[in-house]
Amino acid sequence: MKADIHPTYEITAVTCSCGNKFETRSNLAKPLAIDVCNECHPFYTGKQKTLDTGGRVQKFADRFGMFGAKKA
Secondary structure, eight states: OOSSOSOOOEEEEEEETTSOEEEEEESOOSOEEESOOTTTOHHHHTOOOOOOOHHHHHHHHHHHGGGSOOOO
């Protein structure tokens, strides 16, 4: 293998838009700013919303349901 061809792997400071700060290892040499982290992501905080697609499905069936119906 060739020597000294890989980038250096250093500790990088990560700052989220919510204010959470932590450190990780990366080959990025400057601090990293992210939009979402485990402290503010809806999946991890339990504030996840379930979208109601029932209205959309019914609307589609109302508009195009006749095309799949069998003729008598």
